[in-house]
Amino acid sequence: MPAHRFTRILLPTGIAALLVLAGCSSEADETTTPDAAVPAVDFSSELSHLHGLHVGDDGTVLAGTHTGLFAIDASGSTSRVGASDDDFMGLTGVPNTxxxxxxxxxxxxxxxxxxxxxxxxxxxxxxxVDRSLAGKVDFHTLTTDGRVLVGFDGTDGLLVSxxxxTTWAPGARLVAAGLAITNSGVWAVTPAGLEHSNTGARAFSPVPGAPRLVMIAGAGDALWGIDxxxxxxxxxxxxxxxKRSRVGTVEALTAANYDTAYAATSQSLYTLN
Structure with a gap:
């Protein structure tokens, strides 16, 4: 089955506005018949303006919101992580760390x-800890593999570290609704469709046959997206x-590996597999 009801947040190993994308015909494999919808675990209390998800070292799913960072347990209960009530407009992490x-x-x-x-x-x-660019940049979307970070702050191009x-340099001049890093490079969801860079986000090229994605997440060699x-x-x-299961309109997406990803609204978490 391409999807199952969400039954846990911890993996077995311990684990936005939508852009109307310009037409690129998809040659994607649709041999897997998706379910009508993925059941979700509902949160015990609604999260305020969910901006991002991350899978931690022990498999806990973390949610960055308008009022800080929250952990989500298997029952849907949410609990604040740390004392910060900052608005985490951009949230990313090294998957499974x-x-x-x-x-x-x-x-x-x-x-x-x-x-x-x-x-x-x-x-x-x-x-x-403050890392860099304090008072200067509000990244709307971020991605990292631990060494490289790529961010888009809603202006006229990417920034790359x-x-x-610690330090940053200009990347490609494009608008990115979503960013991801995998073993083969950087991926960006743009108004023209999905694009890929093997030059450290300095230049991108279209991805032939990709679905019309509005968000994307990566881990290792795996890419997950929502169309x-x-x-x-x-x-x-x-x-x-x-093509996997239908989740509908979600606010955030993160990938643990090729087998598992998570998508969420401010009220529910979906597991994708």
Whole structure:
């Protein structure tokens, strides 16, 4: 079966506005018949403006929101991680680790610069340190593999760091609704469709046959995406796209590996496999 009811947040190993994309015909593999919809686990309380998801070292799913970072357990209960109530407009991390990066704006109890620039955490968001660009940048979307970070702040192009977010350089001049890093490079969801870079996000080229995605996530050699109609897709490095189950309109997506990803609204979490 391409999808199952969400029964746990911890993996067995311990684990946005929608862009109307310009027409690129899809040659993706649709031999897998998707279910009508993926059942979800509903949250015990609604999360405010869900901006991003991350899978931590022990498999816990973390959600970056308008009022801080929250952990989601198997029953749908949500609990604040750390003391920060900052608006994590951008949230990313190294999949299946406790290394997390965030951007956004200070919360009501914070005296931090506005915007936050880039912050980092090595304990799953319990504590944060200012990394760079404080008072200068609010990344709307971020992606990382731990060394390289690529971000888009809603202006006229990408920013790229190759030293874990300490220093930055201009990347390609494009608008990115979503970003992901896999073993083969950087991926961007743009108004023209899915694009790929093997030059460290300095230049991108279209991905032939890709579905019309509105968000994307990567882990290792795995890509997961959600298309305009709310269907999940997965691929190894942009090849042999498989259409999975329908989740509808979601606000965030993260990938644990090729076998598992998570998508969420402010009220529910879906598991994709």
């Amino acid at each position: 406790d290394t997390v990066f965030a951007s956004g704006h200070p919360g009501a109890s914070s005296s931090a610069a506005n915007p936050l620039g880039l912050r980092s955490s090595t304990d799953g968001g319990t504590s944060w 190759t030293d874990g977010g 305009e109609d709310g269907y999940a897709w997965r691929s190894r490095e942009g090849q042999d796209w498989q």
